[in-house]
Structure formats: C-alpha cells, structure tokens
Amino acid sequence: MEERYHRQALFKPIGNSGQQLINQKHVLILGCGALGTASAEGLVRAGIGKLIIIDRDYVELTNLQRQQLFNEQDYLHQTPKAIAAKSKLKAINSDVTIHAHVMDATNITLEPLLKGVDLIVDATDNFDTRLMLNDLAQKNHIPWIYGSCVGSTGMSFTILPKETPCLQCILDAAPISGATCDSVGIIYPTVQMVVAHQLTEALKILVEDKGSLRSNLVTFDLWNNQYQTIKMDRAKKKSCPSCGDNPSYTYLNYESQTKTEILCGRNTVQIRNKRHVSIEQLANRLLSIGQVKKNDFLVSVAFQSYRVVFFQDGRTLIHGTNSIETAKKIYYQLTG
Template sequence: MNDRYSRQVLYKPIGVSGQNKIRKKHVLIIGCGALGTANAESLVRTGIGKLSIIDRDYVEASNLQRQQLFTEEDCLNKLPKVIAAKKHLQRINSSVLIESYIMDGTSTNIGPLLHDVDLVIDSTDNFDIRFIMNDLVHQYNIPMIFGSCVGSTGMSFTILPHETPCLQCLLDSTPVSGATCDSVGIINPTVQMVVAHQQAEVLKLLVEDYQSLRTKLVTFDLWNNLYHTIDMTRSKKDTCPTCGENPSYPNLTYDSQTKMEVLCGRNTVQIRGKREVNIEELAKQLSNIGTIHQNEFLISLEYEPYRVVIFKDGRVLIHGTDSMEKARNIYYQLVG
C-alpha cells in the first residue's frame, strides 16, 4: 500500500506535500446520483481524509445506466443511495472516513454538518437545495464546485465566497433550459465530463494551489461538439442577497423551504414528515394494505396504483401521481 498514491504524488503540482494535505481534508458531497457517485469514487481513490455524502433517495433500476457505484443487488434491495455508495466506497479505500446521511437536505439539518468541511461539491438535481447550499457556503465561507448535466450538455463553475459570483448571480446571467434527465434523458459521457472538470478543481483546492483555479464557467455539448468558457466576473452583484455587501441569505428562511414537492419528471410527490417513524411498527400496521418491502432504512408499499416509500426520518415518496392533494390524502391514510 506504500505506493498507492505514487502516480499522483509524481505529479509535481501535488507531490508529497499535496498528498499530505489531501489526507487531512473533509469534503461534503450533496447528492448521490450520477455526479455524486462519480465524484465520491474519485475522492476516495485520491485519498481524501473524510467524505460526507447526503442524499434523500434510494437505488432504482433507471439509476444503473449512469450512477457508477450502484449494482443490480442494490436496486433489488432498494438500498438508500448513500448506504450503497458507502459500502462500495469502503471496498475501494478502507482508510477513508465516510459519513452517510439519508435525508432531504435543508438549511436546518445541513448547517450543523459544515463546521469542519473544507469543500462542498454540488451534485444535486434540483434548485431548491442548490440555492440553500449557495447561501450556506457563503455563510460558512466554504468553497463550492457547482456542476449540472442533462442530455449531452453540462456545466461547471467554482464558487469562492467573497471572491467569485455566487450561484444566484451565475444563474441570473446564464440561460437555464429547465430540462431534466427524466424528461430528455442523459448519456454517461456527459456525467464524466462534468465530474472531470469538478474533480480537477477539487484537487487544486485540496492541495491549496489557488493560483491554478479555473475562473470561468465551463459549458459544453458533447454530441454537437461544442465547448465554451465564459468569464462571469461581471455577473457578481453588490446587491446580491447571498454574496453582496449586505447578505440576508434568503434561502435559509423557513418560508422559502419546500414542505411538499412534485419531483420533476418522475410522477412522484415528496412529503417531508415532521417526525421519525418506527420502521418495524409501521410495517406491521401497513402489512394488510399491500405488498411491503422493508429494510432497516425504509418501507416500500405497493398501494395500487401507487407505490409509497416511507423513510425512517419521516419523509415519504408517493410514486404514481403528481397531485399534491392526492399525495396528501394518501399520506394521511397511511401515516396519519
């Protein structure tokens, strides 16, 4: 194992000094889908000291095409993504400390996890949590590497609090199509290209080579052979409520947070329960309603024509409807 990182150490911008710095750093990945799993695998192979992963979902068959840490067995067992990811990551590098959090990230539950984090990697699939993280990393003064992808297109940008434009500034200046992987699909090389750009910036930050950081927004379309870098310096606004002169961090307020939401393109409604549930007891209560698959993390109930997944933290996914009213009725019928 003495030469495990030898090829990385031979690269002069890293060297022995850089490898020692990597070993002492803590990275938080928000989202454990396509970008999250690829970023996580790269980090544990790099030799990061500590890795924290947050995700609210579990492994499904449609994930296997592009979410590289997961297997058919994970899918059959309906394992939460962060649990399956941790299992595989520990087999790759047992010396890395990995913390996994099965939860829907909010300003309330993520904030306490940031006290010793050196870097945040955005690997999410929705803008609610992205804007929450945008406010949090500025409040805690932590760099964040933004990444997104859909179809054959992707983008990445390195956000340095108090230095670069924030995500809000960025998106105010950059057209966003609103397309999702569920609506238009995605090819695996798109994921890998975004992660390559993210991980290059990760390494620079971990070894503290700040002069080499990319200062421009990268966008590309692999299928149509397009690649652009855009100077976003002028996008930074003094009046921005997140990174401006008088920040108010609007996305951290209770009123701005979604309590019930339709998951775009999935014909699914998510409801955030107010309390944890006892998986064993609830499974017994629901056993006469429909077919149940149960593990220590969640209950999956076939409630024709719906499928209801109830997580230990009280969060519920109701598959088969995009009606919040209908989802609310089912929730009250099953959970109370």
C-alpha cells in the same frame, strides 16, 4: 501507503506535499446520484481524509445506467443510495473516513454537518437545494463546486466565498434551463465530463493551489461537439442577497423555502414555491413525459401513475399520493 498514491504524487502540481494535504482534508458531497457517486469514487481513490455523503433516495433500476457505484443487488434491495455508496467506497479505500447520511438536506439538517468541511461538491438534482447550499456555503465561508448535466450537455463553476460570483449571481446573469434527465434523458459520458471538471477543481482546492482554479463557467454539448467557457467576473453583484455586501441568505429563510402539504381526503400533495412558472415553456418541456394539457393558468401532465398540475403562481398538485417524500421526488424529477 505512499506507494498507493505514488502516481498521483508524481504529478508535480500535487507532489508529496499536496498528497499529504489531500489526506488531511474533509469534503462533503450533497447528492449520491450520477455526479455524486463518480465524484465520491474519485476523491476516495485520491486519498481524501474524510468524506460525508448525503442523499435522501434509494437505488432504482434506472439509476444503474449512469450511477457507477450501484449494482443490481442494490436495486433489488432498495438500498439507500448513501449506504450503498459507502459500502462500495470502503471496499475501494478502507483508510478513508466516510459518513453516510440518509436524509433530506435542508438548511437545518445540513448546517451542523458543515463544521470542519474544507470543500462542498454539488451533486444535487434541483435548484431549490442548490440555492440553499449556495447560501450555506457563503454564510460558512466554504468553497463549493457547482455541476449539472442533462442529455449531452453539462456545466460546472467553482465558487469561492467573498472572491467569485455565487450561484445566485450566475443565475441572474445567465439563466439556466430547468430540463431534467426525466424529461430529456442523459448519456453516461455527459456525467463523466462534468465530474472531470468538478474533480480537477476539487483537487486544486484540496492541495491549496488557488492560482490554478478556473474562473470561468464551463459548458458543453458532447453530442453536438460544442465546448464553451464564459467569463463571469462581471456577474458578481454587491446587492446579491447571498454574496453581496449585506447578505440576507434568502434561501435559508422559511418564506423562501418550498412548502408541502397533504390535501385532506384527496390523495394529493400540494407543493408551493415562490417562483412563478412559464406555462408555455413548462408545457413544451413536459411533452416528452406524457400527455400534456394546458390553459392560461396551468399545465398538467400524466407521469407514471400520477397526475401533476403546475399553476402559474408556483403551486403544484401531485395527484395519486399522500406521501410528501414521493411528491417532492416527482416534483424535482419534472422541474429540476
């Protein structure tokens, strides 16, 4: 088995001792889309000891362009992403213990799975889940690596509880666009660039080389040849509800969670979020999706066979379905 990882162990910052550490470590990946499948494959090839992968969705045709563990058979059989990923990963490295969970990640379903986890890799597609994950990681003192990509742009940041700014601090200091792959598209190299940053940071954490970790937020635009690192030291706030002196873990509270309900007799699901939206910004972003209508109070868009209406007060109506899961999927596809 030493021969399998020989080239990796030859890399001096890892070495044989680092390889042994990797073989003993436990990583959780939240999300099994583009970032999640690539990160999972990289960790499995690197010889991670135990891997948990979580995703609520199944494989669709549009996934095959960038989600590298899936094939046409997975799409034809509508295989859950976590299950399809596990099958491919076990074929790559049968020595790795892999647990696949087909589920909606909430603070209630996710927290029991964090026991013994050494690192969390973010591969989610929305900030509701990321902010919940941020609170859970701070509460349980688990490092995690944020990553996101859309179009030809991406970013990544490594979060160490009690040491670095958390995601909430970063969002307060440098608001991030809510553009999604469904609204502006994505090219495959963008995914690989984010994964390269996330996986490299993951290996540093797994071999316990904290001194080599990147302390800056990295952002890039491959198409426009832009690359930037932004210092985030001053972003950390003592008053932060997630990583501050007196954390309240706001996004683990019921009041802060996104609420859903089926509207009786209307073939409509309502989603309620505490965050108010900018009608103008949302309307401009949705123009590439379909026909957009707006006034001072709401913006609506035709998306596939659904009509989606966003209200300024944070409510959203998804007309054309009585399925909460379908409604949430559409909501996150459009809002990020």
